[in-house]
Amino acid sequence: MTALGSEMSKKRRSTFGLRLGQLADLFVIAAKDHASTEEDYADQDPSERLRCFLTEVIHSNSLLFLVAPEIPRNEWCDVTLPTGRSLQEVLYSHKSSVEQLQIIKESSKRLTMRSISEAERAVATTIYHAAIACCLVQHNKKITQHSYEKLDESFALLMEEEWMSDELMQLFSQARRICQSKRGKK
């Protein structure tokens, strides 16, 4: 047994043998949004929300997927959101296509409009800029109408957030260098 397996087995036992009421209490966690006290605090920590958003494997129930159909996709109608990988894997990979990053950018833009809390909006804004930054770094392509100057400012502001992850700091830093060099050429 691996160390991980050993650690796990100490903590948990099978649900087989539990009463139906206990199974229902467990199942309700999986079945719907949570109306527990935990939810009251869910928006207060952008770092946690960001971490959750970045590391969750993208699947058809992901928030990004839920808003993706709203995007008018005249240019990339055959492009799919990359499932089976986490968002951070997509954002930090050179294999992610421009079109995939465009969908992530547009989806997160819609999430910012839907957000009901500051934390949600902050995370969606971060993902939006991360997709743009990734495209600049990996493809040397700007997928927004914002100027390089404006993008540089936005990346800089995001890097000042204390809840920003190290990986995104690095991505934004690389993107800023590209923005600054492009501005210099003009």
Place this chain on the structure above:
Amino acid sequence: MKPNEYTSIGGTAESFRTTHWTAIEEIGSNDDIAGTVLVGDLLKSYWKPVYCYLRHKGHNNEQAKDLTQGFFHEVVLGRDLIQRADHTKGRFRTLLLRALDRYLVSVHRKETARKRIPQDKLISLDNAGFHELPAAVNDLNSEEVFHYTWVCEMLDRMLEEVEIECRQHGMAMHWDLFHDRVLHPIVTCTEPPALEKLCRKYGIDATAKASNMIFAVKRRIQAAARRWLRKSVASEYEIDEEMLGLMRFLTERREY
């Protein structure tokens, strides 16, 4: 097209390529070796519900294990199930249950289960781990025992998957918090410890942060549940129906 069954970006339909429905279709179109592998996968997911159903029907441990092997070998691998499968009609496990009933009738008519079991078993059930049904199913009928066991199997796999996921993504403390605050109290029927106490235990500076960490695990469990259910239904829409159906089953009988 039903609600949420969107396919315009290749999302939902894409994810239904490898379900239990498609597995049995592929058993029919593949060679024997590939078919055996696919049946083995199905057997891993469904042997416990089938076994418990048989135990509840009165078969002893050995008979139930043999019949389980025989059912998957003869009916599923033998392609009888494929001919009857119509994924527009009901859940996969309902199809399996009906096929199992027919199989039991045919076994009874022909010969003893022992003689019918192939020598090369799909997977060994010899160390399956349990021989008696738990007291929790005493008041359930055989079909309900099948569903009960299937839910337990789903919850066990799902919780294991999320725990591994958490530990691999540097969220071990998230999982431990969830375990202490939510999972353990439900399983042991005890009061959940106060968040303040858990914060002290894990060195977390604010209860809001602890709540948020628990919430992150719950979200992963939701996602894992949908991934699991997706295997046994034909569309995203049916996942929600399945969730509701299972919830109804558990809550309507929760006095037991």
